[in-house]
Amino acid sequence: MLTVALAEVKAHARRFVAVGIAVMVAVGFLTATLMVNASSEASLANTVGAGFRNADLVIAPGPDEPLEPAAAESAAAASAATGGVAQTYLQRQAYIAFGAAGTAGFGVLQNLSKDTALNPAELLRGSWPAAGEVAVDEATAKRLQLAEGATLRLAPAGGSVAAESLAAGRDLTVSGIIEPSNDPLTMGQPQFLAPDAILDGLSPAESPAAVLNIQLGLADGADAGTVRDAVGAAVSAAGLRGATVNTAAEHTKERVAGLTGGSDPITPVLLAFALVAIFVCGLVVANTFSVLVAQRTRDLALLRCIGADRKQIRRSVLVEALLVGTLSSVAGVVVAMALMAGLVGWLRQQPDTAFAALAIPPFAVPLGAGAGILMTVLAALAPARAATAVAPLAALRPFEEARAGNRKGRARLWIGLVLTAAGAVVLGLGAARASLLVALPGGLLSFIGLLMCASVFVPPLVSAAGAPARAFGVPGRLAAVNAVRNPGRTSATATALLIGVTLVAMMMTGAQTARTAFDSELATQYPVDVSIAGPAMDGTALDARDAAAAAEYDGVAAAGLVTPAGFAEVDGMRTGVYRLLPEQKRLLQDQTLVLDDESVLMAEGSGVATLTVTGSRGEKELTVVETGSMAFPPLVSAAVADEVGAPAAGSPDALPQLWLAVDRDLDAAALMQLRADLAAGLGVEEYQLSGAAIERAAFNQVIDVLLLVVTGLLAVAVLIALVGVANTLSLSVLERTRESALLRALGLTRRQLRGMLALEAVLVAGVAALIGIALGVLYGWLGAQSALGAFATVAPDVPWLQLGSVLAVAVIAGLLASVLPARRAARLSPVEGLATA
Amino acid sequence: MTTRTEQSSPLPVPSEGHAAPAAATDALCKTYGSGDTRVQALKEVTVAFESGKFTAIMGPSGSGKSTLMHCLAGLDSADSGSIRVGGTDITALGDAQLTRLRRERVGFVFQAFNLVPTLTAEQNITLPIALGGGKVDTEWLDYIVASLGLAERLKHRPHELSGGQQQRVAVARALLTRPDVVFGDEPTGNLDSRSGAEVLALLRRSSQEMGQSIIMVTHDPVAASYADRVVLMNDGRLVGDLASPDTDSVLSALAGLGA
């Protein structure tokens, strides 16, 4: 029987191509997922080791026990005296403020090693800094337009505004440009390197520079292990406690473990998506093998006639599955490795991720391939059983249309129905109680149940959708009939696609619903779209000129400067009270608020009925009107402000605020850009801009990115399902060769034949997508309600445009899936087609 | 989706001429394969089939009967020579025009697998007209259906019909468009002798009563005896021509071929 199986695979290799591709994609996804964690750890190791790249041994502090500077000094000295140690470097770091060419900011300053060999960075240009000199990382040098010989001002990092700290600093000359470090603790920050004396001068006595580690270089020929033990003894003798002595490689490993916390949050998520892909692939495989078995009914019956027993028949089908599964799984693993290698290679070319590294954990290859093979064989079990049911007599019967029998499916239907009902109840409960933990299993259960019942509702729906196709004449009518000719086949094909589409639609609806819920929640949280709290980076308060300038920005609908009107005691704290001019009222989120001359608007939950506002001329007791917002500064009318008299300008606890209303149609990216532009234009830090619009944009951006990633991951499952659609169609077309030839002989044009098959594919794919979208919308809404119902009112919000494009993609993909089978069918001449028995 | 009539140049109009043959070939050659496997299926076949007549093509297996019929019906292309159907030279027509020719001017009855399994008998009968988006002549349809005894079977699917009934449905389909010529490739080959006789009698009646030109390939002398004329083929050539044949004359003519 092995020969039969081999011959079958060989003779009909083309029929297995699609299934092979599906398995390959699924296995590739799984294997790549298994490589992600190892590769990201390897990449991390590259960055983590950057700070001690030249060291042989590293003496590092233990967890939660920083190295005492004094003890570290003596330990370093003791290490230096140990035999086999050639160089020592006590690496220290301080946070400093810097200023050059009118720009100020914060960065990290590290000390230079006395032994140049151990310096923690690579010198790109110029020389290592000597007294009065500093080296700057290339990125910062470029940003500040600093070259060797330029002057840079460094100062201890005092307050929260870099420019203010600089007064106490000292000017240094830039001696050289170093490569920016990729160490995760310093990456992206401005990095400076200077001799010890400068570091000491810039770190105040009350907060001395932190000791990072002690790095040692070995003498030529010294054995790392021996020296490590000797240094360990010397270090503890010197009184440095909690420290560990490791080789550089060991220390890297330890730091990686410390940074990742030993846990890996990405892999489980990716794995979930890979499993969905594998499951969908299993459906495609099972469907393909059922079709193949059905097509071979006569061959199988003949084998039975000449004496093959059921077990042999079953084994023959399973061997085919094993063969196909093994070949395509191995191909999948290879593709995954090639893809990851390509990705890492590309990342290495990028300046920001040059540290990327590929790592293939030993278990990834057998696990990925094994899962693929197992899935293929498991998926072929049911078709193999069906093959054994072929009666030997079938070989003797004239060729007949295979009628789909639905006897065995009954039990499955009932189970599916029960699961759906039970799951729906649990899901409804979860949504009502706003508990995701309840809703999640309910949703999963009901979805599995629905999939099991797919054969009940998918064929009728495809049939119904096919009714309008009759408008296309005979080809349309035939397409509609053919689409449901084998109901089991149709449901299996549609189900595979439905899974992916449901999940995508669910994510889209969930995201959109969460967005809307969050938006309406935000509208009440903040008084205005954007508020800018002073002062500017140069220390000056925002003024009317800034307001006028802000109003000029594209996307800013209106701007107003809200100035202090006085002070009041709120929760025992002296708090600035602001004046809202009548023309500024339109800036408020909540337009229903009314501000009269006897009241003060306050944040929600102020807990007081009246508030006394004190100005420079007097005070006034006002009735408190609570707003829905949690972050609402007390606001009084202009008349009240005049009455109590505004405080002197520049009072630090009541700086004027700039309030903006932005255009409604501004999207998240445009808003973030506006925020950056405004910050730069007004000379403030970006974090000083806040408000409903900013929060909304930030949240939307997070949602958008998440949605994009999730959709991308689910796209794999959808792609596999589409391969399944093409595969089913092409197998059905093979089966209908004679029928197609007859139709051609009777006058069906090539184009009509192609159109007919395209319509058939579009019907199946389109209906699967529609069902998936409908289910996804329901699940997405209930999911959002379960997750967010406790914090916000969740009204279903359907992203029609996105869902429409999902449908369009499915339909277009259905069309594309029909191209190859239809081409083949149309190419066949009627004579040849009629000749194939 | 354009699944309607293919946009293409109209079929050439038949050149008017008296008693144009239903179908004719001139020095038709057809070769299959190349090298060692090269088979000359048709060797300069020149033949004309009179309009309104029922002609049988006979000959031993492999003599080129089916090939000749496929070429005549526009199902296959020839290497050289010319083919005319109802006065139209179809030798140089492209696929789209040949498809229209088959739909409008030619009818088929094959040996087996004549019907589309998903369509009812009636839908199968009207299929060629529906494919072209034309209107069915219901009177004509009723007449054909009645005379073929299919009135009770119109709503049935092919698998619910007997072999003889299926062939009769195919005959009805072939007659409905009033084609220039109906082709049959062993139309009774799969039938028992009684059903076969029924179908053959039907074909003869259509020819005699409706003036339908029919060309039938067969290797059964009894079947051939229903025809007005028998054309004999051997090894890709025409080797004989019998008018008003009966079973015995056909048998003796075949015996002369050494078949």
Ligand SMILES: Nc1ncnc2c1ncn2[C@@H]1O[C@H](COP(=O)(O)OP(=O)(O)O)[C@@H](O)[C@H]1O
């Ligand atoms: N598609 C084909 N490829 C190669 N040879 C063919 C093909 N069709 C027919 N032939 C050959 O052409 C010859 C005539 O075939 P055919 O017309 O089918 O004969 P008949 O119908 O009289 O039995 C035979 O030798 C046959 O083997």
Ligand SMILES: [Mg+2]
């Ligand atoms: Mg033949």
